[in-house]
Amino acid sequence: MYVVNSREMRAIDHYTIEQIGIPALVLMENAGRAVAEEAAKLAGGDSRRFAILVGKGNNGGDGIVAARHLMEFGNEVKLIYATDPATFEHEAAIQRDIARKLNIPYENYSEGSPPIPWRDYDVIVDALLGTGSRGAPRAAYAKLIDEANGSGLPICSLDIPSGLDPDNGGVHAPCIRASCTVALAFSKRGLEQQPGADYAGRVIVRAIGIPKAAAEQQGVHTFRIEEPLLSDTLGLRNYEQRSSDTNKGSFGHVLVAAGSLAMSGAGLLCAKAALRAGCGLVTWALPESWLPSIVGQLPEIMLRGMSDQGLGDWSRITPQALIELSEKKAALVFGPGVGRFTDDTAWLRELWEGTSCPLVLDADALNMLSGSSSDSGSGGFKAWPKRSSPVILTPHPGEMARLCGKSVKDIQMDRIATARTFAEEHGVTLVLKGAHTVIASPAGDVFINPTGNAGMATGGTGDVLAGITASLLAQGKTAIQAAALGAYLHGAAGDRVADSRAYKASLIASDIIEQL
Ligand SMILES: NC(=O)C1=CN([C@@H]2O[C@H](COP(=O)(O)OP(=O)(O)OC[C@H]3O[C@@H](n4cnc5c(N)ncnc54)[C@H](O)[C@@H]3O)[C@@H](O)[C@H]2O)[C@@H](O)CC1
Ligand SMILES: [K+]
Numbered sequence: 001m002y003v004v005n006s007r008e009m010r011a012i013d014h015y016t017i018e019q020i021g022i023p024a025l026v027l028m029e030n031a032g033r034a035v036a037e038e039a040a041k042l043a044g045g046d047s048r049r050f051a052i053l054v055g056k057g058n059n060g061g062d063g064i065v066a067a068r069h070l071m072e073f074g075n076e077v078k079l080i081y082a083t084d085p086a087t088f089e090h091e092a093a094i095q096r097d098i099a100r101k102l103n104i105p106y107e108n109y110s111e112g113s114p115p116i117p118w119r120d121y122d123v124i125v126d127a128l129l130g131t132g133s134r135g136a137p138r139a140a141y142a143k144l145i146d147e148a149n150g151s152g153l154p155i156c157s158l159d160i161p162s163g164l165d166p167d168n169g170g171v172h173a174p175c176i177r178a179s180c181t182v183a184l185a186f187s188k189r190g191l192e193q194q195p196g197a198d199y200a201g202r203v204i205v206r207a208i209g210i211p212k213a214a215a216e217q218q219g220v221h222t223f224r225i226e227e228p229l230l231s232d233t234l235g236l237r238n239y240e241q242r243s244s245d246t247n248k249g250s251f252g253h254v255l256v257a258a259g260s261l262a263m264s265g266a267g268l269l270c271a272k273a274a275l276r277a278g279c280g281l282v283t284w285a286l287p288e289s290w291l292p293s294i295v296g297q298l299p300e301i302m303l304r305g306m307s308d309q310g311l312g313d314w315s316r317i318t319p320q321a322l323i324e325l326s327e328k329k330a331a332l333v334f335g336p337g338v339g340r341f342t343d344d345t346a347w348l349r350e351l352w353e354g355t356s357c358p359l360v361l362d363a364d365a366l367n368m369l370s371g372s373s374s375d376s377g378s379g380g381f382k383a384w385p386k387r388s389s390p391v392i393l394t395p396h397p398g399e400m401a402r403l404c405g406k407s408v409k410d411i412q413m414d415r416i417a418t419a420r421t422f423a424e425e426h427g428v429t430l431v432l433k434g435a436h437t438v439i440a441s442p443a444g445d446v447f448i449n450p451t452g453n454a455g456m457a458t459g460g461t462g463d464v465l466a467g468i469t470a471s472l473l474a475q476g477k478t479a480i481q482a483a484a485l486g487a488y489l490h491g492a493a494g495d496r497v498a499d500s501r502a503y504k505a506s507l508i509a510s511d512i513i514e515q516l
Pocket of ligand 2: 161
């Protein structure tokens with residue numbers, strides 16, 4: 001499914017109206033009708049009382065249409081205008097006039113108005129501000145939003161919660177806290193990122209007559225992952241099916257280079273997740289001095305001790321040794337639990353240049369890359385030679401902040417733009433983890449993952465994701481397919497775990513592997 005920003009939505013509206021010839025009033029009618037249907041569902045029955053909060057733009061126009069349909073369904077409605085309706089223009093003015101002729105009750109609300117008697121209503125429809133909203137809600141809009149939030153009534157937001165930044169998921173003060181949001185035609189970036197996603201409640205995307213071709217024509221390249229998208233856009237049709245005429249050699253051999261004495265579990269989780277995600281073989285390369293403690297823990301996995309001079313970490317293991325081991329492997333995941341060591345950035349660069357194996361770099365490997373980025377004299381990571389085989393980086397926001405030399409707050413402010421820019425500039429596939437993981441390809445496509453839950457914010461889940469992603473790469477998926485499908489399957493497994501437990505917070509990383 002397409003996810004658009006406000007500029008793209010404006011262009012799509014314009015194209016649909018001007019080039020395709022579908023009149024704006026037809027789109028508005030469809031939008032209002034769709035919202036009325038969803039708001040009626042939220043109200044759960046007939047003869048409910050709706051307060052429709054109306055702004056002066058097309059969002060408000062849609063709201064007036066919704067009021068008309070809600071009335072026709074047998075409900076009581078009242079329009080509450082946040083701006084003097086005499087100032088309305090274009091389609092919103094037409095809807096205002098229709099509402100008057102139909103004697104739909106209304107009141108003009110202003111900053112000086114007394115509080116609305118909310119006990120006279122069952123549901124609020126928020127049609128104050130949509131994708132044309134700029135900055136924090138002003139004047140009567142702000143006061144009405146505060147009142148609505150304080151009313152305790154369920155709120156159905158039209159297109160976006162008023163007060164949300166449609167482009168990045170940031171929320172202004174105040175912002176409507178909706179029970180549900182009916183996004184028109186396509187989802188909006190602001191609904192797909194935090195904290196906006198929390199303010200939006202349940203997001204329902206409703207068609208209003210704008211053809212998908214209009215988004216395609218405008219070059220929209222941000223998507224929410226869902227099953228049809230996996231098959232149509234990402235080319236992953238029947239990704240679970242296998243031919244029966246196959247053997248373990250058919251599904252790729254993953255090399256996991258991970259773990260150190262203090263963090264052996266990271267390697268264990270990563271290797272096990274790789275195997276559960278379907279690759280044929282997994283070899284786990286680990287510092288040899290603690291290999292004996294692992295023997296027997298994962299019978300299906302091959303272990304390879306790397307000469308560590310008895311230190312138990314990666315500081316004396318040569319990149320050359322790992323490069324040799326990576327020959328004929330279908331994917332190499334490096335980083336989980338390896339820790340940092342002297343000159344590790346140069347160490348990683350040797351691996352980067354020396355192996356032709358597709359790479360998944362996670363955790364400490366990303367911090368090694370950040371070391372290169374801060375080394376401005378060398379041109380940083382951007383100056384590393386481009387690899388002909390794929391690279392997938394899987395940072396959490398803290399690692400991403402170090403990679404970009406920015407604060408976590410800066411990264412979280414616009415995760416979609418950050419991920420896209422980094423992937424394009426560095427020629428890598430990037431998985432920016434966190435709620436609504438953002439996956440970006442070097443070509444500039446961005447996929448947002450809807451699966452997963454807050455219970456997954458626990459140690460080891462990142463190691464599991466790295467293992468799954470490498471496993472999919474090894475099975476012949478492209479980098480963007482492996483990264484997007486990996487995040488989707490990881491989150492879906494986490495959701496199955498959360499559903500099966502009394503408390504989401506009790507979820508641990510190994511549970512996810514068992515649910516794959
Ligand atoms: N073009 C069309 O026919 C369609 C329009 N649609 C609707 O139109 C909406 C976008 O409409 P508009 O572009 O008219 O914009 P909006 O309705 O979002 O609001 C813009 C108006 O609000 C005022 N405003 C902006 N920011 C404000 C703030 N912070 N505080 C107070 N007032 C503020 C501006 O003066 C402007 O007049 C979509 O969200 C959607 O609901 C959809 O129904 C699709 C079809
Ligand atoms: K709204």
